[in-house]
Amino acid sequence: MALIAIIEDEQDLLDLLEYHLQKEGYETFAAISVKPIEKLLEEETPDLMIVDRNLPGVEGSEFVQQLRSRGYNIPVIFLTAKVSDTEIEEGFLRGGDDYVTKPFNVKELMHRVRAVLRRSKPEESSEIIYRDITIKPKSYEVFIDGKKIDLTRLEFKLLLELVTHKNMVLSRDQLLEKVWGDDGDYQDRTVNVAVNRLKEKIDPDKSKNYIKSIRGVGYQVC
Numbered sequence: 001m002a003l004i005a006i007i008e009d010e011q012d013l014l015d016l017l018e019y020h021l022q023k024e025g026y027e028t029f030a031a032i033s034v035k036p037i038e039k040l041l042e043e044e045t046p047d048l049m050i051v052d053r054n055l056p057g058v059e060g061s062e063f064v065q066q067l068r069s070r071g072y073n074i075p076v077i078f079l080t081a082k083v084s085d086t087e088i089e090e091g092f093l094r095g096g097d098d099y100v101t102k103p104f105n106v107k108e109l110m111h112r113v114r115a116v117l118r119r120s121k122p123e124e125s126s127e128i129i130y131r132d133i134t135i136k137p138k139s140y141e142v143f144i145d146g147k148k149i150d151l152t153r154l155e156f157k158l159l160l161e162l163v164t165h166k167n168m169v170l171s172r173d174q175l176l177e178k179v180w181g182d183d184g185d186y187q188d189r190t191v192n193v194a195v196n197r198l199k200e201k202i203d204p205d206k207s208k209n210y211i212k213s214i215r216g217v218g219y220q221v222c
Contacts, residue, residue, distance in 0.1 A: 002026050002027065002047040002048060002117055003026070003027045003028075003029065003044070003046045003047050003048075004021055004026045004027070004028050004029070004046060004047065004048045004049070004050060004113070005028075005029045005030075005031070005037055005040060005046040005048070005049045005050070005074075006018065006021070006028060006029070006030045006031070006049075006050045006051075007031050007032075007033070007034060007037055007049065007050070007051045007052060007055060007060065007063075008030075008032065008050070008052045008079070009032045009033065009052060009054065009055055009056055010052075011032065014030050014032060015030075016106075017030070017050065017079075018030050020106050020109075020110060021110075021113070024110055024113075024114075026113075029046065032056070033055060033056050033057055034055060034057065034058055034063050035057075037049075041067075041072070044174075044177075045072070045074060045165070046074055047074075047075070047117060047120070048074065048075045048076075048077065048113065048116060048117055048120070049064075049074050049075070049076045049077070050076075050077050050079050050113075051063070051064060051076055051077070051078055051079065051080075052078075052079055052080055053078055053080040053081075053082050053087075053091065054080065054081065054082070060078065060080065061078065061090060061091050061094040061095070061096065062094065064076050064078075064094055064095040064096065065094040065095055067095070068094075068095040071166075071167035071168040071169075072168065073165070073166070073167070073168075075097045075116045075117070075119075075120045076095060076096050076097050076098075077096070077097060077098040077099070077100060077109075077112060077113065077116060078091045078096045078098070078099045078100065079100045079102065079104065079109070080099075080100075080101065080102060081101070081102045082101075083101045083102075088101075097116050097119075097120075098112050098115075098116055100112060126138065128160070128163060128164065130163045130166065130210075130221065131208070131210070132144055132145050132208075133159075133163070133202070133210070134146075135156075135159065135160060135163060137160060140153060140156050142156065142159065142202070144202060149201055149202060150201070151198070151201060154179065154180075154194065155194065155197065155198045155201065157178075157179045158175065158179050158194055158195065158198055159198060159202070161175060161178050161179055162211060162219060162220075162221040163221055165221075166221050166222060167220070167221075167222045168220065169214050169217050169218055169219070169220045170218050170219055170220065171217055171218040172191040172192075172218050172219075174218065175191050175218065175219070176190065176191060179194075191218075191219075195211060195213075195219055198211070199211055
């Protein structure tokens, strides 16, 4: 189930969007300002954000631009009353993936949501390319320079999580939640050991430095 974050300062419209998205089967997180979204991002990454541009405290596209500069690659649909050609171009330049102007058709918006999720969702992609690594999510295969690398399912999930959040520093707690889930009582050392094993398999001579250790925080692919 995809998690969609909505930032809209009109409560009636926020409720309407939540209703229709949940009716389509999505999980939602709704907010009238960016502050609750900032807190959400400390714990998990939404699959999509629907963002109004006229928000209290910060202009919506400026907020998205800030997220992009911090390494967040969350797909964004702007839903806004800013309709001029210049404003639409500005929205895309600041990191928008799609742009819907108000007033809008709810059915059309739902189609756009599905389309953006379909383009961005890694598990629906046939291949993910990172440098000389090719990842095939459907078959759980990894190739480096065309040579197949044998990984355990857990190592595969760990690599996929890091690559699909390229340029973001993922904490050990985030990796434990996303890769290991709630299956047991794990510790930071669990992540360290798994990352080291993964690095040995994909970079045995330590020449490519795919995965960087960020001291005291976690790991990053960039």
